[in-house]
Amino acid sequence: MKIKTLFFGITSDLVEESQLDFDVKNNLSIKDFKQFLIEKHPSLENINSYAIAVNEEYAEEDLLLKENDIVAIIPPVSGG
Amino acid sequence: MNYYFCYEHITCFEILKTMQRTSIKITSEKLDLNACYAFVEDDSCGGISVFVGTVRNDTEGKEVKKLDFSTYKPMALKEMQKIADLALEKFDVKKVAVHHAEGELQIRDIPVIIAVSSKHRKAAFLACEFIIDTLKETVPIWKKEHFSDGEVWVNAHP
Numbered sequence: 579m580k581i582k583t584l585f586f587g588i589t590s591d592l593v594e595e596s597q598l599d600f601d602v603k604n605n606l607s608i609k610d611f612k613q614f615l616i617e618k619h620p621s622l623e624n625i626n627s628y629a630i631a632v633n634e635e636y637a638e639e640d641l642l643l644k645e646n647d648i649v650a651i652i653p654p655v656s657g658g
Numbered sequence: 659m660n661y662y663f664c665y666e667h668i669t670c671f672e673i674l675k676t677m678q679r680t681s682i683k684i685t686s687e688k689l690d691l692n693a694c695y696a697f698v699e700d701d702s703c704g705g706i707s708v709f710v711g712t713v714r715n716d717t718e719g720k721e722v723k724k725l726d727f728s729t730y731k732p733m734a735l736k737e738m739q740k741i742a743d744l745a746l747e748k749f750d751v752k753k754v755a756v757h758h759a760e761g762e763l764q765i766r767d768i769p770v771i772i773a774v775s776s777k778h779r780k781a782a783f784l785a786c787e788f789i790i791d792t793l794k795e796t797v798p799i800w801k802k803e804h805f806s807d808g809e810v811w812v813n814a815h816p
Contacts, residue, residue, distance in 0.1 A: 657799030
C-alpha cells in the first residue's frame with residue numbers, strides 16, 4: 579500500500595527531502611515502519627529519537643498504518 | 659423536526675462559544691501583541707497575563723545571528739488548539755490567545771505570544787505558564803539557530 583511521508587526539522591536535512599512516497603506492506607505498525615525507514619535512510623540513525631504523527635495526530639508504536647495515510651516524522655520540537 | 663433543528667442550533671452555538679474563547683494563529687507576519695491583548699479582554703476579568711517570547715542574541719556564549727522557524731502547520735494549529743482548550747478546562751480562565759511566528763526572525767523579534775484573561779490573577783499566571791511549557795513539548799514547530807559559522811537545529815539531539 580502507498581503512504582506519504584513528511585520530514586521536518588533535522589530529519590528533512592538528514593534525508594535531504596521534505597516528502598517521500600513509500601510502498602509498504604499492508605497493516606504495517608509504526609514500530610515496523612520506523613525500522614523500514616532506518617533501512618531506507620540510515621542517516622536517520624544520527625538522531626536519538628523522533629515521534630511519528632499519522633494524519634496530523636501523534637501515533638503510538640502499535641498503531642497500524644492504512645493506505646494513503648500521511649505519516650510525519652517529528653524530531654524533538656523546539657517552538658516558543 | 660423543529661425540535662431537532664433547535665437542538666442542532668444549540669450545539670452549534672455551544673461550539674461557537676468555545677471557539678470565541680480561543681484565538682490560535684501561526685503566521686509569517688509580525689505577531690501583534692495588541693491583537694492578542696484585545697482578543698482576551700473581557701468585562702468579567704480582573705486581570706490579563708501575557709507571555710512574550712523574544713529572540714535572544716546568544717546560545718551558551720555563542721552569538722546568534724537569526725532564527726528560522728519551520729512548522730508542520732495543520733498539525734501545529736491542532737496541537738495549539740488542544741492546549742488552549744485544555745487550559746480553559748484546567749484553569750478558571752476566560753479567554754486564551756496563542757500566536758506563533760514562522761519563517762526567519764531577527765534578534766528581539768517575537769516568536770510567540772500567549773495571552774490569558776481571568777477573573778482572578780492566579781489562574782491567568784498558571785494558565786500562561788502551562789500553555790508555553792506544553793507548547794514547547796508538543797507543538798510541531800522547529801527552530802534553527804544561525805551563527806556566524808554555521809547553523810543548528812535546536813533540541814535535535816536531546
